[in-house]
Amino acid sequence: MIARVTLDFAVGKEFDYVVPEAWAGQIEVGSRVKVPFGPRQVRGWVTALLEASPHPRLRPLTRVLGTRGLVTPKVLELARWIARYYCCPVEVALKSVLPEAVRRETAGWRERLVVRVVEGGVGAPEAGARKLTRRQREVWHVVEERRELPLQELVRLTGSTPDTVRRLEDKGLVHIRAQVAERDPYGAETILPTEPLALEAHQAQALAEIRAALEATAGGVGGGPSSESPRASRTFLLHGVTGSGKTEVYLQAMAVALEQGRGAIVLVPEISLTPQTIERFKARFSDGPRRTGVAVLHSHLSAGERHDEWHKIRQGRARVVIGARSAVFAPVEPLGLIVVDEEHEDSYKQEEAPRYQARDVAVLRGEREGAVVVLGSATPSLESYFNARRGKYRLLELPVRVDQQKLPVVRVVDLRQEVRGPKGVPMFSRWLRDAIQARLEKGEQTILFLNRRGYATSLQCPHCGYVAGCPHCSVSLTYHRTTARLCCHICGHTEAVPSACPNPACAHPAIRYAGIGTQRVEETLARLFPRARVQRMDSDVLQRKDDYRRLLGEFRAGRIDILVGTQMIAKGLHFPNVTLVGIVYADLGLHLPDFRAAERTFQLLTQVSGRAGRGEVEGEVVVQAFTPFHSAIQYARRHDFVSFYEEEVEFRRPLGYPPWARIALLTLRGRNEEMVKYAAEHVRREVEAVIAPRLPSLRVAGPAAAPLLRAESYYRYQLMLRTGRMTQLSGLLAELEGRLRLPEKLTLTVDIDPARLL
Numbered sequence: 001m002i003a004r005v006t007l008d009f010a011v012g013k014e015f016d017y018v019v020p021e022a023w024a025g026q027i028e029v030g031s032r033v034k035v036p037f038g039p040r041q042v043r044g045w046v047t048a049l050l051e052a053s054p055h056p057r058l059r060p061l062t063r064v065l066g067t068r069g070l071v072t073p074k075v076l077e078l079a080r081w082i083a084r085y086y087c088c089p090v091e092v093a094l095k096s097v098l099p100e101a102v103r104r105e106t107a108g109w110r111e112r113l114v115v116r117v118v119e120g121g122v123g124a125p126e127a128g129a130r131k132l133t134r135r136q137r138e139v140w141h142v143v144e145e146r147r148e149l150p151l152q153e154l155v156r157l158t159g160s161t162p163d164t165v166r167r168l169e170d171k172g173l174v175h176i177r178a179q180v181a182e183r184d185p186y187g188a189e190t191i192l193p194t195e196p197l198a199l200e201a202h203q204a205q206a207l208a209e210i211r212a213a214l215e216a217t218a219g220g221v222g223g224g225p226s227s228e229s230p231r232a233s234r235t236f237l238l239h240g241v242t243g244s245g246k247t248e249v250y251l252q253a254m255a256v257a258l259e260q261g262r263g264a265i266v267l268v269p270e271i272s273l274t275p276q277t278i279e280r281f282k283a284r285f286s287d288g289p290r291r292t293g294v295a296v297l298h299s300h301l302s303a304g305e306r307h308d309e310w311h312k313i314r315q316g317r318a319r320v321v322i323g324a325r326s327a328v329f330a331p332v333e334p335l336g337l338i339v340v341d342e343e344h345e346d347s348y349k350q351e352e353a354p355r356y357q358a359r360d361v362a363v364l365r366g367e368r369e370g371a372v373v374v375l376g377s378a379t380p381s382l383e384s385y386f387n388a389r390r391g392k393y394r395l396l397e398l399p400v401r402v403d404q405q406k407l408p409v410v411r412v413v414d415l416r417q418e419v420r421g422p423k424g425v426p427m428f429s430r431w432l433r434d435a436i437q438a439r440l441e442k443g444e445q446t447i448l449f450l451n452r453r454g455y456a457t458s459l460q461c462p463h464c465g466y467v468a469g470c471p472h473c474s475v476s477l478t479y480h481r482t483t484a485r486l487c488c489h490i491c492g493h494t495e496a497v498p499s500a501c502p503n504p505a506c507a508h509p510a511i512r513y514a515g516i517g518t519q520r521v522e523e524t525l526a527r528l529f530p531r532a533r534v535q536r537m538d539s540d541v542l543q544r545k546d547d548y549r550r551l552l553g554e555f556r557a558g559r560i561d562i563l564v565g566t567q568m569i570a571k572g573l574h575f576p577n578v579t580l581v582g583i584v585y586a587d588l589g590l591h592l593p594d595f596r597a598a599e600r601t602f603q604l605l606t607q608v609s610g611r612a613g614r615g616e617v618e619g620e621v622v623v624q625a626f627t628p629f630h631s632a633i634q635y636a637r638r639h640d641f642v643s644f645y646e647e648e649v650e651f652r653r654p655l656g657y658p659p660w661a662r663i664a665l666l667t668l669r670g671r672n673e674e675m676v677k678y679a680a681e682h683v684r685r686e687v688e689a690v691i692a693p694r695l696p697s698l699r700v701a702g703p704a705a706a707p708l709l710r711a712e713s714y715y716r717y718q719l720m721l722r723t724g725r726m727t728q729l730s731g732l733l734a735e736l737e738g739r740l741r742l743p744e745k746l747t748l749t750v751d752i753d754p755a756r757l758l
C-alpha cells in the first residue's frame, strides 16, 4: 500500500511513501504520519491511500501518529477547496482545519493518578484497620468513603504523602492507576439547565421552515428530495432585530438536529464568545436526558484544553460545538446544522493564509454534507441579503423584539454646532454630557463607544463635516502625514492637503483629521465627571486571559458607571442597567477609504444601539457626528435595514463592488518603495497580458499605495481585481503566482474576497 502525504511545511507538493506492514492496519486518509524527507524526519498528513505510485523507489514512512485519522475525508475535501479558491497550498489550508494543539500533539492527553478502593479485596475494614498506622488509617478512611479520587487530591486532603498511599496499595486495599483526565475549561462552573421557551409567532414560523429543511436533509446528501436549487432549500438568512430572540431559534433548531442523531456547529465572532454566550448553549445541551456534550473552541483556551475539546468532538462525545471562525472545521459527523451568528462580522474572515471566510465555508460545507445552514444577524451583510433577495438563500424575518420591548430612541447630535475657535475639535456635546450626568444621578450605567479603527486616516472638516474623497472611486482619500498629501489607495489618485476647507460654503481653516483614541476620551471624562467610576476596555487594557471576564463582571455588579471601549463592547452583551449608549464620533468609521465604510458604520450603530434598553427602562442612544445626515447614520437612527440596503446596493452597482462582483486584492510588500511600486506595475502588466484575455469581465484598478500602517517600515502597493467569476480568477492567479519571479525581498499576497481594503 502507498500513502500519499502532504508535509507540514508548505512546499506545495505531495509525496508518496510505502506503508510498512506493521502500520497497515492503523493508517487511513487523514492520519498523521512521520516520514523521512532528505536527511530529516518530518510530519505530514495522509491525503490518499493508493495501490501503486507513478514514482519508482519509494521510501517507507516511519510511523503513524495517533490511532485515528485526524481529519475526516470530508473535511480534507473542504481543505482542498479552500486551497483552490483562496489561492494557497493545501498544507496551509490544513493548518487552519486542525487546531495547532491537535496537529502538534505537544499538549496531548493529560493523565493523572487515581486512587480506587479494591472491590471485594482484603479491605475488610476492621481486618485492615488493625494493621495500619494512624496516618494510613486516615488516608484509608477518605478513600473508603469516596471510593475513587485523584491521588493529588487525596494527599492534599489528608496532609499525607504519595508514599503513604502506596503502602495501602501494597496491602491490597487500593489501586493507583493512571487515567486520562479531560481538561474542562468550564468545569468549575455550575450551569443551570434551561428548557425550550414557548416561541413567539415569528420565531415559530422561522423554526418551522428550518425544521422542514432539516427533515428533508436527514438522510444525508442526496437523501432528501433533490430540488432544483439545493442551496436555497437549506441555507437560511435569519434577519432579526436585536433582542428578537434569534438565539432561541438556533437552540431549538439544534435540538431538532440532535433528535435526528446529527450534530450542530454554532459559529460566533470571537469577540462575542463571552461566558454569557457559551453558557446559553451549555445550559440547554450539556445536561438533560440526552447529555449531548458541548465542546467549545476558541483562542482563549489553553493548548491542552483545545486538544481535549477537539478530541471530544472527533470521538463523537460532543455533538454540539460552539466556537469562533475555525470551528467551522470541527469534525462533527454526521453534521445536521451550522449556525453562523452575527454573520456580517468581519472576524469570520481570516487575515492570514489561508484567507478564508468562515461564513462562506459554512455554506459550502453545508451543501456538501447535506447540512442546513442558518446565517443570522440584525444587520446582515449586503452579500448575504443580496443572495436572499435573489433566492439563493431563504429569508426568515424576526421584525420585533421579544416581549414587545421597544427599540431605543436614537438621537443624532450634530457636532459641527459645537465647534468654536479654529482649533477646537469637540468631544462631548452638551446633549451627551447632560445625558451622562442624568445617568450618574439615577445610578444607571453608560457605555461610551469609540471606533478607533478610524484613527487618523481621512481628512474631515470639523466645521462643516466635509470629507475629502476620490473623484474616481467613491471612497475617502487617505491622509499621509509624512508627505502631507491625500491619496486614493484604490486607483492611485493623489492631491495636496488643502489649507482651508474646499467646501465653498465653509472655507474654514480648521480642516484637519481628528485623531482621538479611547484613552483621550477617558481622560476628558475624568475631568468632566470627577466622581464617576470610569473603565476603559480595549485590547491595551485587556492583557490577561481573565481580564475581559473580570471587567464585565465588575460592570454587571454596578461597580463601574461608565464603560469606554472599542468594538469589543459592541456585541452580544446584555446589561439591564445600561440605559445610555453614546457614540463619540460616528464619522470615524464612516470615512475610511473602504467601500464598506458606510455598511460597517450602519452595522455598528445598530449593534451598539442594541445594547441600550435591554432592561425595564427604555434605552437612549446618542450618536455624535460631523456628518449627521449621512444615510448610514440616518437609517440606523430609524432602525431601517432594508432602506439602507436598497440605497447602498444601488450605490455599489455601477462601481462593480460586491455584491455585484467579487474582489481579489493583490498586495506587494517590501522595504524599498521604488522596488515595490515597480513590481506592482509589473504584476499589473502580467494580469492584463495573461489573465484579462481569458476573463473578459475582469476590472483591474491600481497599483496604488496602501495606507501605511503604524510603525511598519514596509511599503505596500495594491491591485484590486473585480470579477463575477472568482473561481476562475483564483485558478488563474495561482498560475500567475507560480510563474512570477519577484525579487527576494518582496512578497505578494493574494486575498480573495477581502474583508478590508486597508
Ligand code: ADP
Pocket (backbone or CB within 6 Å): 197, 198, 199, 200, 203, 240, 241, 242, 243, 244, 245, 246, 247, 248, 402
Ligand atoms: P437576539 O439574539 O435576537 O438579539 P436574544 O436571543 O438574545 O435576541 O433574545 C433576547 C431575550 O429574549 C433573551 O433574554 C431571551 O432569553 C429572550 N427570549 C427569546 N425568545 C423568547 C420567547 N419566545 N419567550 C420569552 N423570552 C424569549
Ligand code: ZN
Pocket (backbone or CB within 6 Å): 470, 471, 472, 473, 474, 488, 489, 490, 491, 492, 493
Ligand atoms: Zn480613486
